[in-house]
Amino acid sequence: MLDFLKQPWPWYIAGPLIGLTVPALLILGNKSFGISSSLRHICAACLPANIPFFKYDWKKEAWNLFFVFGILLGGAIAIHFLSNPNPIEVNPKLATELAAYGITDYNNLIPQDIMNWPALLTLKGFLLMVVGGFLVGFGTRYAGGCTSGHAIMGLSNLQWPSLVATICFMIGGFIMANLILPHILAL
């Protein structure tokens, strides 16, 4: 059983489990699934700076912060007790492409060759981690949600604005991965 759990889980197990988060949160306390809002609550709690967007009672949304802290703990539990001993297997085409940029370490979930502390001081690392993170935080709030709030919760509730947002997420991702990222990785 434990051996089975240590394997990478296939999509048809993981997807439905992620989908079940939607009714779980609703039934536990009328909460709509959404993760990016936690970033806003952190702003409201730590640095509201008199900005109207951050002037609300974030303590009422504390459940969301418990939830994301749980995700962090879940990550730690999975890596310590259910860790897959083998490197991540990717499409050989991707491996060939990434090898050309010096990315060959598949032992972690993130590419350690380009995402590490010293790399932060390089232009490539700065673009990947700092600028990338900024776009994630700015973009999700501008869009009013991320993959969880729009793509999963919004589409599950048949909200067409969420479909628009999800399509735009994908367009942005395709443009970056295929047209812009190769130039960043080549730096």
Add this chain to the structure above:
Amino acid sequence: MKNQENTDFEVRSLDAICINESHLTHKWYHNLKYLVVGVLFGIVFVKSEVVSWFRIQEMFRLQSFHMYGIIGSAIVVGMASIWLIKKFNIKTIYGESIEFHDKTFNKGQIYGGLLFGLGWAVTGACPGPLFAQIGTGATVIVVTLLSAIAGTWVYGLLRDKLPH
């Protein structure tokens, strides 16, 4: 309640969450159940490699079905659950009716969506996976998370000047 509260609702209605709140007040430890859901969710995230930068690269290069299968089946299960909740008027564990709020369209979903998509493909993570990656020991992702919080803050600052 101050006047601020009203405008705040306008602001909040643009959000994925926030308006769908329980009307009951509970002690803080009731929030621990969300921590448990988060832990389970985080384990699924890591074990399915959804939080892997490599899987996101495959997805945006159409080199693997994995991520499409996960997101697609999650939506199907979510849709069926919401349909069942509405159909049988399922209540929360506290006996409250479950509420749904329609999202209103604004251009932010297009501009913000595109910007987030760019960031998603670079970092290989949406906000949830950032937390999970840190949990797996990728400490440098703390910087990415702080930068994402800064991005959210700057959005809040510039919100009135941006097209919506």
